[in-house]
Amino acid sequence: MICVENLTFQHPHATAPVVEDVTFRLEQGRLAVLLGPNGSGKTTLFKCIAGLWKASAGKVRLDGTELLALNYRQRATLLAVVPQDHTPPFPFSVTEAVLMGRAPHIGLYAAPSSVDMEAVKEALEAVGISHLADCPYTRISGGERQMTLIARAIVQDAPIMLLDEPTSHLDFRNQHKVLEMVRRIGTDRGLTVLMTLHDPNLAAVFADQMIVLKNGHIVADGQPDIVLNEQTLGLLYDVSVGFVENEGRRFAYIKANTLLC
Amino acid sequence: MRIKSAIIMSSPFMAAGMALFWGAYDLSPPQVLDVLRTMFSGANTPEAAIILDIRLPRIILAGMAGMALSVSGATLQAVLRNPLVDPFILGISAGSAFGCAIAIGFLSWLPLQVAAFVFGGLAVLLACLMARSGGEISRLSLVLSGVIVSAFFTALLSIVKFVVDPLKLQSIVYWLMGSFALADWHQVKTAGIGILLGCFPVYLLRWRLNVISMGDDEARSLGVNVSRKRIIFIACSTLAVTSAVSVSGIIGWIGLIAPHLIRMIAGPDHRRLIPLSMAGGAAFMICADTVARNLAGLDVPVGIITALAGAPFFIYLMKWGGRESWGQ
Secondary structure (H helix, E strand, O other), X not given: OEEEEEEEEOOOXXXXXXXXXXXXXXXXXXXEEEEOOOOOXXXXXXXXXXXXXXXXXXXXXXXXXXXXXXXXXXXXXXXEEEOOOOOOOOOOEHHHHHHHHHHHHOOOOOOOOHHHHHHHHHHHHHHOOHHHOOOEHHHOOHHHHHHHHHHHHHHHOOOEEEEOOOOXXXXXXXXXXXXXXXXXXXXXXXXXXXXXXXXXXXXXXXXXXXXXXXXXXXXXXXXXXXXXXXXXXXXXXXXXXXXXXXXXXXXXXXXXXXXXX | OHHHHHHHHHHHHHHHXXXXXXOOOOOOHHHHHHHHHOHHHOOOOHHHHHHHHHHHHHHHHHHHHHHHHHHHHHHHHHHOOOOOOOXXXXXXXXXXXXXXXXXXXXXXXXXXXXXXXXXXXXXXXXXXXXXXXXXXXXXXXXXXXXHHHHHHHHHHHHHHHHHOOHHHHHHHHHHHHOOOOOOOHHHHHXXXXXXXXXXXXXXXXXXXXXXXXXXXXXXXHOOOOHHHHHHHHHHHHHHHHHHHHHHHOOOOOHHHHHHHHHHHHHOOOHHHHHHHHHHHHHHHHHHHHHHHHHOOOOOOOHHHHHHHHHHHHHHHHHHHOOOOOOOO
């Protein structure tokens, strides 16, 4: 469970907060999407919840414990973060990269044991990239790298998973594949999942809850079919939005010629 | 991989064994073996003195210095996430050089080793203090302040070089090129303590280097207290490197290339990289020093040999062999 209470974040020396008085609640075992245009404070809110940035005011509670009362290791056992696509400086193998997820469970002076290796093997199987186990992590595709990072979050064995724009560098098919995978893993393991996304249609397909952010404030919070309407999306992106319905699913689209006026 | 690791791990001992047979004083292999056989009987022959009190401490010292430089290079490359980093990046070489110069030039009561050690450590401390803001030390500002501190101490060194007596200038320049010519058991003991004390924690914590090399935010979200670990790693490598530099002078190049060579052979996982860098660096330095003391009639500074031998070997591996050793 994630509980954010009156969270405000302001950069030192900045005149206005990036995120102001944000409050929401995500129940255990649910999948929520944080939606908002560029510059809405999504990433800031994400970093505050991940404990990487310290909020200027307000609280983040994870399963009832306050985030800032925990040290890094304790946080990492409660919360696994899947970062955006990135390139490490050294070409670790996929197995070595996933193994790093065991860090909070391994003693300071200890090295990973066979139990940890077993967890890695299982996670690689769960995301379907066992065949890449020995490949350099720097030489696999973006979709495979995202799967590797998800496997790393799995072995971290935390009840909450945060994903920062997991689809940002992926093609059409891989976007769906990754999100499908995240939802399946979330359901199988009873994880609470929070991710940021840019595409409202993708969010509508996979989310149980949508939290919509604009200019650092929450403008809507609830089930996707209620939150996603012409008015909210229009306000959010400053465009005129329409919906089409097909095979029981609703898709938002931007109406022609409403962008540049 | 097992076989490769075993070969690298045993290489310093093989190199040391062979190095015992070469030297300025001509001893035949049977003579050397004879001395080694009667090593503990306390025989007091000139041959025994040459092998046990001149060659052996020098070989051990070279091996330990090679180990310190190489393992610190590997550590700092991971901690600063930069494959171009060498153990001197934070100002150790410039600081120690200045310390040595004032010890030789003006403060003859101050032992050279002590001055080099103190000023090398001081330079790193200054770099860390400069890079510190808001309780955090970021890795980019650390590299930058290392460069600044190096420039500052190099300028001070230039002043000393400019005003000092030309005869003393000669010894300063010789020291700066790096050499094990003055090695004895006392140096092995004093430098050895610092080197081992510096290397041991790095060895124990080596798996965490994998996590730290992924970047600050990621390491934090994986539960690692990055700031604290970074200080531990920097302090340990500084201790090891200043201890080595204090007895050998500045031997460049090895701390940059030895970790890369090992990475190309054994991959980037620090669980293997750290012990293999220790062994590989030691073997490389023993070989370089053996060449240095036998190449010509006089003792050539070993730093020249490490650069001369390292560069072509490195280019060979980079172009024609081995695995890639960094990303992109």
